Amino acid sequence: xxxxxxxxxxxxxxxxxxxxxxxxxxxxxxxxxxxxxxxxxxxxxxxxxxxxxxxxxxxxxxxxxx
Amino acid sequence: xxxxxxxxxxxxxxxxxxxxxxxxxxxxxxxxxxxxxxxxxxxxxxxxxxxxxxxxxxxxxxxxxxxxxxxxxxxxxxxxxxxxxxxxxxxxxxxxxxxxxxxxxxxxxxxxxxxxxxxxxxxxxxxxxxxxxxxxxxxxxxxxxxxxxxxxxxxxxxxxxxxxxxxxxxxxxxxxxxxxxxxxxxxxxxxxxxxxxxxxxxxxxxxxxxxxxxxxxxxxxxxxxxxxxxxxxxxxxxxxxxxxxxxxxxxxxxxxxxxxxxxxxxxxxxxxxxxxxxxxxxxxxxxxxxxxxxxxxxxxxxxxxxxxxxxxxxxxxxxxxxxxxxxxxxxxxxxxxxxxxxxxxxxxxxxxxxxxxxxxxxxxxxxxxxxxxxxxxxxxxxxxxxxxxxxxxxxxxxxxxxxxxxxxxxxxxxxxxxxxxxxxxxxxxxxxxxxxxxxxxxxxxxxxxxxxxxxxxxxxxxxxxxxxxxxxxxxxxxxxxxxxxxxxxxxxxxxxxxxxxxxxxxxxxxxxxxxxxxxxxxxxxxxxxxxxxxxxxxxxxx
Numbered sequence: 001x002x003x004x005x006x007x008x009x010x011x012x013x014x015x016x017x018x019x020x021x022x023x024x025x026x027x028x029x030x031x032x033x034x035x036x037x038x039x040x041x042x043x044x045x046x047x048x049x050x051x052x053x054x055x056x057x058x059x060x061x062x063x064x065x066x
Numbered sequence: 067x068x069x070x071x072x073x074x075x076x077x078x079x080x081x082x083x084x085x086x087x088x089x090x091x092x093x094x095x096x097x098x099x100x101x102x103x104x105x106x107x108x109x110x111x112x113x114x115x116x117x118x119x120x121x122x123x124x125x126x127x128x129x130x131x132x133x134x135x136x137x138x139x140x141x142x143x144x145x146x147x148x149x150x151x152x153x154x155x156x157x158x159x160x161x162x163x164x165x166x167x168x169x170x171x172x173x174x175x176x177x178x179x180x181x182x183x184x185x186x187x188x189x190x191x192x193x194x195x196x197x198x199x200x201x202x203x204x205x206x207x208x209x210x211x212x213x214x215x216x217x218x219x220x221x222x223x224x225x226x227x228x229x230x231x232x233x234x235x236x237x238x239x240x241x242x243x244x245x246x247x248x249x250x251x252x253x254x255x256x257x258x259x260x261x262x263x264x265x266x267x268x269x270x271x272x273x274x275x276x277x278x279x280x281x282x283x284x285x286x287x288x289x290x291x292x293x294x295x296x297x298x299x300x301x302x303x304x305x306x307x308x309x310x311x312x313x314x315x316x317x318x319x320x321x322x323x324x325x326x327x328x329x330x331x332x333x334x335x336x337x338x339x340x341x342x343x344x345x346x347x348x349x350x351x352x353x354x355x356x357x358x359x360x361x362x363x364x365x366x367x368x369x370x371x372x373x374x375x376x377x378x379x380x381x382x383x384x385x386x387x388x389x390x391x392x393x394x395x396x397x398x399x400x401x402x403x404x405x406x407x408x409x410x411x412x413x414x415x416x417x418x419x420x421x422x423x424x425x426x427x428x429x430x431x432x433x434x435x436x437x438x439x440x441x442x443x444x445x446x447x448x449x450x451x452x453x454x455x456x457x458x459x460x461x462x463x464x465x466x467x468x469x470x471x472x473x474x475x476x477x478x479x480x481x482x483x484x485x486x487x488x489x490x491x492x493x494x495x496x497x498x499x500x501x502x503x504x505x506x507x508x509x510x511x512x513x514x515x516x517x518x519x520x521x522x523x524x525x526x527x528x529x530x531x532x533x534x535x536x537x538x539x540x541x542x543x544x545x546x547x548x549x550x551x552x553x554x555x556x557x558x559x560x561x562x563x564x565x566x567x568x569x570x571x572x573x574x575x576x577x578x579x580x581x582x583x584x585x586x587x588x589x590x591x592x593x594x595x596x597x598x599x600x601x602x603x604x605x606x607x608x
Contacts, residue, residue, distance in 0.1 A: 013507065013508050016505075016507060017504075019581065021583070022505075022580075023455050024579050025577060025579075028573075028575040034451060034454070036565070037551070038548070043548060046432050046436070050429075050548075052311040052321075052322045053307065053429070060291050062277055063291060063351055064350050065244075066288025066351070066352075
């Protein structure tokens with residue numbers, strides 16, 4: 001592959017990224033304002049779920065598989 | 067060593083019965099009967115019996131146990147090759163090359179193999195029955211499978227299967243059999259280490275505990291979940307245990323998760339799920355491996371629960387049961403219980419053991435909760451997000467009815483684990499929005515991602531996977547955590563958000579790339595075993 005061809009393929013990726021409707025939000029404040037984080041209620045649900053998995057062993061006790 | 071070949075062609079019930087008994091020294095064995103009966107129902111016409119055959123698994127059991135007994139026992143096995151045609155003509159003639167080619171010609175009729183060891187109480191050392199040959203192929207799918215090459219008489223037979231092994235209750239019980247099946251699948255498909263049944267028993271009992279001293283040899287009749295977890299860890303897996311989480315009227319009940327949904331998520335990811343089952347009135351449980359599903363397209367959509375999953379369409383799990391055979395139909399709901407299979411998920415499930423690969427640090431349930439929550443956030447703020455993309459004063463209103471269903475937890479979800487590169491490869495070839503595909507092309511993904519697809523139940527109920535359509539999906543980093551942003555993509559109708567980390571900037575908060583489009587249309591779901599959607603595309607009119 002020649003150098004020119006490499007430039008052309010790189011250009012194709014750059015052209016794809018230059019879309020008028022593509023907007024990048026890098027400001028953490030604006031990130032929060034747009035509600036792009038998991039809500040507290042779901043975080044609590046995840047904690048509860050993870051705790052139930054953590055304690056599964058206690059509930060199984062000496063169950064035998066045979 | 068001399069090899070012999072015998073071809074059996076049973077014609078009726080009596081001859082099949084005689085064959086079944088004669089293959090096991092005149093003694094009945096329900097598993098062997100079940101496997102031969104299944105082969106017969108799938109059109110098996112002839113069985114090529116190959117002997118003597120040196121089986122690596124039985125050699126391991128022989129070396130660790132049977133060679134040490136007073137009773138003399140051969141180490142040689144026999145292997146049965148099942149064909150849906152008459153194999154006799156292939157062996158006609160005297161030219162070895164012609165015979166080898168003729169045997170190779172039987173490959174399109176190959177239904178699988180069964181290795182028989184010289185143990186009449188437990189004759190099936192291992193078996194691989196073709197997962198492409200199912201009793202109800204339009205409704206059933208074996209999702210946990212790998213490719214096997216079987217060699218005999220100068221020919222190679224290729225098939226996809228989920229292997230099965232029978233406990234001998236000397237070197238292992240059904241608990242070890244479930245881990246053997248899962249382990250052999252990981253070995254064949256993902257190059258994981260090879261473990262024999264005695265190998266598994268050894269790592270399950272290390273460190274030992276008093277619980278396993280109630281049987282001789284130790285561990286031969288049962289294991290506890292602790293023993294199983296030890297073995298799976300030693301086999302390179304990272305098991306996660308699920309069990310009922312609350313006591314209701316003295317009965318342990320599943321509250322945080324629905325077992326069917328959990329099993330569906332992992333089995334749909336190609337991960338075998340070990341099920342610990344126990345019927346009322348019994349003291350010892352039984353272990354089987356969920357390897358596939360049977361669906362219905364007749365589910366009453368008016369009675370779906372909140373936040374439903376595509377598990378609602380699953381009526382039966384296909385399980386490998388070391389006592390009953392490959393791809394057995396285990397009903398999900400008690401109402402579907404029949405005499406065909408003694409266990410039922412709804413009434414008999416005691417625990418689930420999911421042997422995850424390494425680098426998966428969040429469960430499917432967490433990924434689905436995160437995906438559903440962020441999709442709802444995007445739905446609730448979609449006008450603001452679209453305006454941020456298209457500019458102030460723009461008008462944007464896409465698929466409002468679907469967004470309304472998202473906000474009310476009515477949309478159906480399907481969550482599965484996949485390689486990041488596979489997700490990207492499939493999605494680039496899908497019918498999804500062009501801006502999504504352009505962004506994907508220059509996006510790097512972690513090794514594993516959790517993908518959650520969202521759609522309308524009415525558009526996902528079809529038995530034909532090409533007819534199923536989705537309208538949104540989310541992608542979550544499987545090595546992520548609830549302690550930091552782990553979402554990678556939320557793709558909703560006409561609106562996509564990417565969470566992107568800049569390798570030159572170690573900011574706690576990633577950048578969000580937002581892009582809106584004025585229109586949107588449904589696109590295909592992931593189809594297992596398909597790298598693209600060429601089989602679904604309608605050819606352009608000539």
